[in-house]
Amino acid sequence: MTQSHRIDGGQIDRTKTLRFTFDGLPYLGHPGDTLASALLANGVRLMGRSFKYHRPRGPISAGSEEPNAIVELRSGGRQEPNTRATVAELYDGLTANSQNRWPSLRFDAMGINDKLSTFFAAGFYYKTFMWPKSFWEKLYEPIIRRAAGLGSVTREEDPDEYDKGFLHCDLLIIGAGPTGLMAALTAGRAGKRVILADEDFRMGGRLNAETFTIGNDQGANWAAASVAELSSMPNVRLMTRTTVVGAFDHGIYSAVERVSDHLPAPAAGKPRQVLWRIYAGRAILAGGATERPIAFENNDRPGIMMAGALRAYANRWGVKVGERVAVFTNNDDGLRTAKDLQSKGVDVVAVIDSREGGELLPGIRHLQGAEVIDSSGKLGLSSITVRQTNGRSETISVNVLGVSGGWNPNVNIHSHHRSRPVYDPNIAAFVPGKDGPPGLLVAGSAAGQMSTHAALRTGRDVAIAALELNSAPDLPQAEDAPIRISPLWYVHHGKGRAWVDQQNDVTVKDVKLAKQENFTSVEHMKRYTTLGMATDQGKTSNVIGLAIMAELTGRSIPETGTTIYRPPYTPVAMGALAGRSRGREFKPFRLTPSHHWAKEQGAIFVEVGNWLRTQWVPKAGETEWRQSVDREVLATRKSVGICDVTTLGKIDIQGTDAGAFLDKVYANTFSTLAVGKCRYGLMLREDGIVFDDGTTARMGENEYVMTTTTANAVIVFRHLEFCRQCLWPEMDVQLISTTEAWAQFSVAGPNARNLLRKIVDQDISDAAFPYMGAGNITVGGLRARLFRISFSGELAYEIAVPTRYGDALLREMLAKGAEFDPILYGTEALGVMRIEKGHVAGGELNGQSPALNMGLGKMVSKKKDSIGMVLSQREGLTIEAGYRLVGVKPVDPKGKLTAGSHFLEKGAAPVAANDGGWLTSKVYSPHLGCDIALGYLKGGDRKIGQKMRIVNLLAGLDTEVEIISPHMFDPEGERLRG
C-alpha cells in the first residue's frame, strides 16, 4: 500500500523505509514515525473498537493521552496488549493488531451493543445482573468480560529481561519541551547534575509539532540545538523514551525507560525496559499540557481528532489525516491548526468557532458563534452538522474534524502527594495547587503558562529558584500569544450520545444519569460512570466530565472540584515492576553444605523458607516416600544417621554481660551454665507467647553460641539487637550471626560416638564429653565445634566446621564410618524422631501458645526479669484446663490420623461447641507401628490414658485414639545419655 496521505516536511527519515503490518495487512512507514502516524500516512484511521459499544474508533491524539487507538503489539511471548499506537515507535517488521473486535475491525459482531445502547448506560451491570445471585459468577460475569474489555495477554513467558536502576541528581526535569530544555540549559550551564527525562523518543515536546520560531530559527531546530548542547555536558543526563511515572517521598521519583521497545527484540545483554529510582535534590515538572475535546453528538467517529494532534501529524510526521478538514474550537489555539494545514496545502473547509467576535482567519470560512452538533459516517467521518449563530443548521462534507476545547496543564505528578489542583478561569483549566511534593516545582504549560515565551521564561526562572543559581541565561525571542478561551464543555443539542470519555464509553447522558441518581461528587461520578479509568486515566476526559457535572448541579467548577491523580502517570508493564525478581530469582534458594552430595544421591528436597533441605534420600527399589523415611528412622535408631542442620540460626554472643543478657532474653537461666556445657533455651515474646527455642552453649566465660529455629533465624537476631540496643544499652554484649559461617551436622544413633571418634582429634568418651557437653575441637587440625545434644532422642552430637568444609566433612564421615552403615536422613525422618520424642517444632510453636501449654511452664523463671515473663502469667494464659500438649495414637494400630484434625469426646457431635483441641503434627512411627501425633488438648495433662476421637470432617476421618504422654519413645531418655 502506498503512503497516500504523506505530505511534505516533518521529522521522519524518508531515505529509509520500514515495513510493518496491522491486522495482517502490510504497510510502509519511515524512521521517526509512530504506529499511528504511519497508519494515518497510509490512509488508515480505523484502529480500534470501543470498550462497551464496540463503536469504530480512530486516534484522537498524538501522545500518551490516547483513549482510542489501543492495539496489541508483536506476537508470541512478546505480545503486548493495550499499547497506544500514538506512542508506539515504528520499526521494521513491527506487527500490530486491533483489539476488542470479532471477527474483524471493519465488521465487529459486538457492534450490536451500540444498537442496544439504551440498556448499557452507567450502572447497567449493577442494576441488571442482580439475580438470580448464583448466575453472576457462572454466567453473567464471563459473558460481560468477553464482550467488554481491552486486549488479551499472552500465555507465553516474556523472553526479555527488565532491570531496575538507581540515579542521583541535583535536578530532575520531567519533560523536554521548551520549558524543560530551558530549565536544563540553565542548570546544566551552571554545572549542576541534571537529569532530563521525556517520554517521547525525540526531545522538544510541542516544538516538534508546531511551526513556532524561537530566536531566528524553527522551534524544532532550537530544540535540536539545545539537545546537542546538553549532550555535550558531562553533568547532564538526557533520557528519552523515559516516563517519570510517580513522585514519592523525600525527592524520590520513579521512571520507566523503554530501552528496547522500539526494536524487534532487545540487543544482546540489553533489557527491554528499566525501572529507575531517581533520587533528586530538586525536581521540575515541565510536563506540558493536554488538549481536551468538546462533547457533541457522535463526536467519536474516526477522523474527529484533537486540533493540536492534526497539527502534530502534519508538522512533525508529514501526514494529512484527510483531504477536507474542518476545525471546531473555543479558543485561539484551534485556529493555529487551520492556519498550519492551510499553509501545507490541505483544504480547510471551515472553522467552527464557538466564540463571537475576535480575529477572523483570512482565506478560510470562519463561522463565529457556531457549534458542531452532529456528525455522520459509518467507519469514519463523512460530514458534520453545524448550527450557526442564527440557529440554522448546515451539513458540511468533511472527512477530518479538528476539535479544541482548550488545554489542561499536566498536573498529575504534582498531585501524587494528594495536592489538589485549583481552577484557573483565565485558561479554563486546573493548575497545580498548594502542598505538592516537597522540592517539586512546576513550570511552563504544566503550570498554566501557555505561551512559548512563558515556557522558556518559567523554565529558566524555576531552575534558578530550585537550585539558587546566581546567573540567568538570556531568553531567545518566542511567541507570547494570549489564550483567549471561552469555555465550552459540551454542545447543548439533541438526544443522541455525546462522548465525554471515549475509552470507557461514557457519554454526557451517563453524567446526567449519575447526577439524577445523586452521584454528584466527582469521586462518586467517577466510580459510577467509570469516567477517567483505564489506560488513559481520563487525561482528555476528566475535566469535561466534572465541568458538565458542575453545570448540571448549578455549582461552580471550583466548588465541584476534581479527582486527583495517583502514580503511575502512564501504564507500567508488570515486567518493569518485577525487574529481575521473577522466576527463581524472585526467591533464590539457599543451599546447604550437603546439597551437592544429596543431589548426587537423587535426594528429594523441600523448600524451608529460602533453604532447600533434603527431605529424604531414596534408595534403589524404594517406590514410595514412606519406605525411604521409615528406613532412615530405623537405620538411625539402629546404628547412626547424619542430618544437615546448618539451616538452624546460629548467633555468637560475647561480652562480660553475655550471660546476664541471655537471662533477659530467655525465659530460663543461662548465666549459671558451666563453661563447656549447653542448655535448651526457651524464648518468649513480650506478650508471654513462645517465640523460639534452641540450644545455647557456653564456649567460654564470656562467650556463648545460640541456636535458633530455621524459620526464626532472622527475626530472633533482630529481636536480640533490639534488646541489646534499646532495652539494656549499657550491657557489654556483642552479637554476630554465624548461620552461614558454620556447616553443622547432627550425628545421631547408638554408633554416633564410634563414628565421630574416627573424625575428631579429641577424646569424646562419655566422661570427657558428657551429655550436654560443648566445646571447640579440631577435625584433622581444622577448627571445629562439637555439641552433645539430641533432637532425635538418640546418643547424638552436632558437629560444626567452617562452611566450605561441610561437604568434605560429610563425605569423610560417610567414608570413615562406613563400617556403621551411616545414612543421611532428611527432614521427614527428623520430624518422625522428634515427634516420637515429643519435642515441639513448627506446628506447636504456632505463635499462639504459652510455655505452659507445651508442658514447659516450669522453665519460665520468676526469679529474674526476662522478656515475656510477666505477661506469661496473664489470666488468659494460665487457665487450668487450658490446652496442653499431648501424644496421640490410634486404639486400632491401623487407624489413621491427620494433622489439623480435632479432638472430640466419644459420642459427642462434631460441632464447634464440643471441640477439645487439635492435632499439631502427625507422622507414622515405624517403632510403634502406627500413626502417632502431637496435639493441643483442653486439660490434656489430666486426660493421659483416656480414649477420645480424632475427627476431620474434610478428610472423612473419625478415629478412636488414646491420649498418651508426648514422650512416646524412650521416655526415660536412656538412649541419649548412653
Place this chain on the structure above:
Amino acid sequence: MIIHHPILGPRDAQEFVYLGDASLIDRPDGMTAGVEVFHDYLYNRTNPAGEHQELWYHEQGDRSWLVVTRNTVTHEITKVELARDVARSRGRTK
C-alpha cells in the same frame, strides 16, 4: 523514603525494617511492674496525626536500631537518632 542515618548518612527506607512506636524502649522492670503495667506498655499506643517517634532497624546495613521522628501526615522526617542513645537518655542501663 530516605532516612538520614546518624552514622551512615542518607539511606533508602528499603534497607530498614519498621517496628513501631519508640515507646517500646520504655520497658517496665519485670521484677517490680505487674501485668497491668506491662499490658499498657505492650498494647497501648498513641496514634498521632503528626509527629511520631518510631523504631527502624537498619537490617540491610549496620544493624543499628534508630529512633526516627516522622510526621505521619507528610512523611517529613525531622530527626533521626541512634536508639541506643535515646535509651540511655531515658535512663536505661543494664
